[in-house]
Amino acid sequence: MPPPKPCSYCCPVPSATTIRTGSGECLEHGYVLNSRYQVVYPFPTFQPAFQLKKDQVILLNTSYSLVACGISLCPGKQGQSSQILYTKRASLSSQGSTFSSSTSSASSSSLPQGSPESRPPPSRPTSIPSSPSQSQAAYRLQQPGAAEQPAGGAGGYEDDKVQLPFTVTDLKGRNLQLVTGPHNGQSVCVEQLTLDFEYLINEVIRSDAAWAPQFCSFSDYDVVILEVCPETNTVMINIGLLLMAFSNVDEEHCRPNTYHSNLQVSWDLNTGVCCTVGVGDLTEVKGQTSGSVWSSYRKSCVNTVMKWLVPESSSRYINRMTNEALHKGSSLQVLADSDRCTWIVL
Incomplete structure (x- = not known):
């Protein structure tokens, strides 16, 4: 969730109206990340309680693979944010067999790709090399006077068996530019780690x-x-x-x-x-x-x-509010999440 208070990057001077309508020029207070993939029979379901359970990570079951997408906001300082996925050396137990999955980033050819790891013999677990120094891609705000980049998959990838295509826009619907060099402004970083079924x-x-x-x-x-x-x-x-x-x-x-x-x-x-x-x-x-x-x-x-199932604190739940009663001939007046003091008047 974005910070509740406006920041110095918001332009024009932010208010509740500009944040709601997307009039600001700040990624910290709003961006939209789009992707697409087509599932096949037996059509895996989306399970928010699990697939959104880790902060800043979305797990997507594409039928062919499980893709962990790490999404983070890079600060305004030069350099990229710390990686969310694939950041540590393996510390493997000797119990069971181990297999390494492929790792890749949603990037163009101008950024290094996270190469598929060598697959160790299953009977001999081995440590996995540390991740590449840059396994993320970062899609920044349009610069004044710059031509808008066309929508499309990040890096041109269209095969969802290997890597999901991503498009990132600001709240006005403008496509963000891919960061290909040193950048001091805000940017959104997207990482992908793929498990081939x-x-x-x-x-x-x-x-x-x-x-x-x-x-x-x-x-x-x-x-x-x-x-x-x-x-x-x-x-x-x-x-x-x-x-x-x-x-x-x-x-x-x-x-x-x-x-x-x-x-x-x-x-x-x-x-x-x-x-x-x-x-x-x-x-x-x-x-x-x-x-x-x-x-x-x-x-x-x-x-x-x-x-x-082990009960967790309500703050750790993925809460879904639904107006299911509408399908039964009547409609609720409000959607309420009392733990978060959130009420939506219908």
Whole structure:
């Protein structure tokens, strides 16, 4: 949330009206970050309670990958803000297998890209090199007289399997300029850390699944975030799988059958490393549609989350206010969040 009081960068002299209408020239009091990606079946849901749980980070499940987007405001002084993601050396436990994810920044070719890390052998966890000195991109206010940059993906990337395109505007809808050199003014920094699901699934099965010798291929998967720990920067995910595998019964000329299973994996946003937490057994799919399989899987994820649930202070919750009663034939008069003393009169 922006600071409640105006600052020296606001121009013209700020008031409640200029801040509300976007008349000021200050990024600290308002900017809009836009991105887009297209999800595919079984259509991952957006879970605000988890995907917005860590301050300044948004977790986006694009169907193909989990993208952690770190968003921060650079101060008016020269230089970029401190990194939110991928800032520490790995300090890995010897338990379980580990896999490094790829890391990249939403930047153009004029800024160094965070290169994909070398993937260590799963059976031998290794420390990950420290992050590049500049793994962020920073989209500043338009300079007076400068031609407005066209809207588009940051750095021209359009493949959401690798990196999400971003456009950043001020509250007037003007596109911010990409920072390509020393800059003393305010700017917004965007970082991306990407976890590729298909690579991860294959590595976890190969290294940690007791049924790996039976495994042929997987046909579909669904990823649900089970928990996010802001203090340790760790994300816990559950990967549901529909796969083809041979029966463990010795039979000649046997054909693979369809099975369902799940993989629990933790992802460290400090290092980009994944660790296998658990691998489920194979459950043969008999007469079930994929829709019923995914429905049952998501219900099991909800049950898991409820078992893990630890009450937190109300200030740590992601609160959603809704006028759901409108769909039932009547409308609420107010939306109220009493803990924050916030009331919206409808």
